[in-house]
Amino acid sequence: MNTLSILSAADLKKTFRVSSQGHSTRSLTALDQVSLRLEAGETLGIAGESGCGKSTLAKIMAGLLAPDSGTVCYKGTPLSELGRDEGIIFRLKTQMIFQDPFSSLNPRMRIGDSISEPFKIAGMAAPQQRIELERIMASVGLSLEAANRFPDEFSGGQRQRIGIARALAASPEILIADEPVSSLDISIQAQIINILLQMKCDFTLSMMIVSHNLLILRHICDRIIIMYLGAVVESGPAAKLFSRCRHPYTEALIAAIPGLHTTAAKSELLQDDLPSALSIPSGCRFHPRCRHAVDRCRHESPTLTDYSDGHSTACHLSNSLYG
Ligand code: SF4
Secondary structure (H helix, E strand, C coil), rough: CCCCCCCEEEEEEEEEEECCCCCCCEEEEEEEEEEEEEEEEEEEECCCCCCCCHHHHHHHCCCCCCCCCCEECCCEEEEHHHHHHHHHHHHHHHECCCHHHHHCCCCCHHHHHHHHHHHHHHHCCCCCCCHHHHHHHHCCCCCCCHHCCCCCCCCCHHHHHHHHHHHHHHCCEEEEECCCCCCHHHHHHHHHHHHHHHHHHHHHCCEEEEEHHHHHHHHHHEEEEEEEECCEEECCCCCCHCCCCCCHHHHHHCCCCCCCCCCHHHHHHHHCCCCCCCCCCCCCCCCHHEEEHHHHHHHHHCCCCEEHHHHHEECCCCCHHHH
């Protein structure tokens, strides 16, 4: 593990017990041997279809959920080994932005009070709190007048601005955003993305952005990790992933982006629907949907192999398919 990474994970595994009427409890694999690193100042994107484990990964990296096994390290120290004070610092320095910011806001609390909570915890004097509140709200495009209103008086885009302001008030080093714009209109999405990009510069943040929208991730991320059924199948620099991906699943995701020039349609590249995480296919977990699958793919799981420039992929045929 790279001890210089601001946040890193090694061999994360997470399963959930699920039960349905008339069936016994079964095990759903959300994450399987996932490792990653987030460098200081970097923006890392996590992509994949719904149910691939990316939101579970975000919660574990933020310390909100414990893995079954594996380790998350903050500046090289496992979260489980952080002392009381270090743990408090980690929780303050690692802030999360949710898809639905409303659920993380107290509906009976004025948003100025919600955003100011970290100032109060830090023991900041009231006049300074007002100055900081105005500065943070202005940075996300909200006027100080809005501080006296309640969450249900705001639109979805404004609530996401409030969610970002609330996260920034803690002076974080790391921002983890789980589908921060997926519930918003296209025009509002662009505004929120621009705010996140501006925040990265103004507050020198390291960011991890979870999204099913690869085009958004290409726009804002330095590196992108592609997940499929709980495992990393490809990762690399954002530009390289688009110009020269090395995994059939990534190729299919890129082909599914409307308006992008691709040589084949998604329907030609992705066969069948996404299998259930209750029953992960043997061998390469992508093989039931892969048009290139050979016998080996059905029995032998490919390992994540490093190529040049931090590009890695898990596919037996990557060299022969992509050179
Ligand atoms: Fe397709 Fe086989 Fe590569 Fe899996 S290992 S992505 S099934 S070619």
